[in-house]
Amino acid sequence: MTASTPPARLHPVPPAAELDATSRLLMHAAVARAGTQGYRGFTVxxxxxxxxxxxxxxxxxFTSKEACFVAGLQELAEAAEVHARLIIGDATDPAERLRRTITGALSLAADHPTATRVLLLESYAVGTTAQAERDRVLDAxxxxxxxxxPDIVRAVLGxxxxxxxxxxxxTTGATPSPRALAEPLAAWxxxxxxxxxxDLPTMPxxxxxxxGRAPGSLVPVGPDGSRRLRPGPKREPRAFVEHHQQDRILDGVATVVARDGFDGLTTRSLSTASEISSKAFYQHFSSLxxxxxxxxxxxxxxxxxxxxxxxxxxxxWGDGIAQGLxxxxxxxxxxxxxxxxxxxxALSLGTAGVAFQREAIDVLAAxxxxxxERADTTVAATVSSAVAAGAWELCADRVRRERAADLLALAPVLTVLALTPAIGITAAVRVAGRMAAATADSPT
Incomplete structure (x- = not known):
């Protein structure tokens, strides 16, 4: 199975013409349950x-719970598209259309948190077919x-x-209401x-x-296709062996989840991918x-x-941000x-996945x-977080389309995204140009 192949367990959804009142009642029940209990929290x-x-x-x-849920998700996505058209209305200026979209979308999210959770989070628990509904709304x-x-628009909408x-x-009240953040986001x-x-430069x-810098490649693959330590008379120190096993486990987690999703991560699949026994796994970690x-x-x-x-x-400082990105x-x-x-x-884990990603976005914002802080200009406190979240969306979109190898091409647009609020778009494009030139001149 490749990353782009929908899971085999996801059964076809009936055409809209075949959905009678009972079908729609079931679809709405599935969406409501997923919004309050999570997709994995209910059964047929x-x-x-x-x-x-x-x-x-x-x-x-319906042939399955998944098919029922996806049918409800598709209906929800269609309603979100209709809402986007209504809130944009007769506005012709793209900037005004974007402002209306932001304020309207966040007001809708504040009024309908259950539907928002289903579309933006619970879809990830099902598979690529369900995730595509969220992406279809954003694309539209x-x-x-x-x-x-369009890349800047996608970043802002992301x-x-x-x-x-x-x-x-x-559920703690620590996060501001989406409606309260509408105006700061619109100003950004x-x-x-x-x-x-x-005039944006093209990256070389x-x-x-x-x-070897992240799980998935921490331990190099040997000539025999294995990551295990080579057998032989020389015995490695115990601490080295344990560290090597831990890295293989982390490589296995990344490999299995990237290939099969979080539901595909079992002790058996992890043991195969990491080339260690289940017993050895539990010597290092208490759970998946x-x-x-x-x-x-x-x-x-x-x-x-x-x-x-x-x-x-x-x-x-501007060159620093560009080079960091x-x-x-x-x-x-x-x-x-x-x-x-x-x-x-990560989002297939539900709220835990949201927390994982929030920590990463916060680091990028920092x-x-x-x-x-090194600049001579004042930027609103919410800008760095918004820029980081927008950058995250652009990267995720590239990976989702199986173009991870082309991520470096996003460097100029991310530079403009980050620097424009502080120095304006013309100066930001110049910095992006210097960054692209420096990359071309680099021996690596």
Whole structure:
């Protein structure tokens, strides 16, 4: 199975013309259950009880719980597209269309947190067919907004979706309401008003291929195709052997999840991928969840080790941000398994996945903030977080389309995304040009 192949367990969804009142009642029950309990928190038996029908009647409408849920998700996505058209209305200026989209989408998220959670989070628990519904809404909205810089629009809408997602899953009250963040996000988006990126430089192709910085490639594969230590008379120190086993486990987690999704991660599949026994696994980790958390932490540290020094090296703060972003993109391109797990698959864990990603986005925002602090201009406190979330969306979109190897090409647009609120788009494009030229001149 490749990363782009929908899971075999996902059965076809009936055409809309075949959906009668009972079918729609079941679909709505599935969406409601997923929004309050999570997709994995209910069964067909629950849906049958909600609808007041027999199991036999359920299976005359849908072949599985998944098919029922996806049908409801598709209906929800269609409604979201209609809402986007309505809130944009008769506005013709792309900047105004984007402002209306942001404020309207976050008001809708505040009023309908259950539906928001289903579309933006629970879809990841099912597979690529369900995830595609979230992406279809975003793709359609980018086209509706229009403008000369679709990547910037996608980044802004991705940051908006992140605010909506985090607002609907927070139960502590620590996260501001999506509606409360609508105006700050709209003000940030306005800094890119009517942006045209015709002069944006093209990044040279990556020439380096460093590995071993994140789970998925921590332990090199030997000539025999194995990651195990070679047998022989020389005995390695116990601490080295344990560290080697841990790295193989983390490699196995990233490999299995990137290939099969989180549901494919079992002790058996992990043992095969990491080439260790289940007994050895439990000597290092108490559960698969703990191993996944360690995988995310290790990869995050690798990303930080790549981006932070690069961002601090240049004298000019703008060049520092540009070089930090370039280094981060290189890291992700060179570690495709970890990139997919972090950017996409983590959300299949539900709220825990949202928390994993929030920590990573916060680290990226802190790197950007460090650059802003060196500048002679004032930037609103929410900007770095919005930029980081927008950058995250652009990277995830590239990986989702199986173009992880091309992530470095995003460096100029991410530079413009990060610097425009502080120095304007013209100066930001110049910095992107210097970054692209420096990359071309680099021996690596």
């Amino acid at each position: 038996r629950d849906l049958v009880a909600d609808a007041g029908i027999s199991s036999q009647t359920f299976y005359t409408r 909205t980018v086209q509706l907004v229009g403008g000369a810089a 940051a908006t979706a992140r605010v909506a997602l985090e607002g609907c899953v927070d 988006a306005a800094t890119y008003a009517n942006a045209a990126l015709d 192709a990556a020439t380096s291929r460093r590995r 969840d703990e191993a996944f958390a360690a995988t995310m932490l290790t990869g995050g540290r690798g990303a930080l080790a790549a981006a932070l020094p690069a961002s601090m090296a240049p004298t000019d 370039r280094a981060l993109l290189e890291f992700l391109a060179e570690e495709p398994a970890f990139a997919k797990v972090a950017l996409i698959d 790197i950007i903030d460090t650059g802003y």
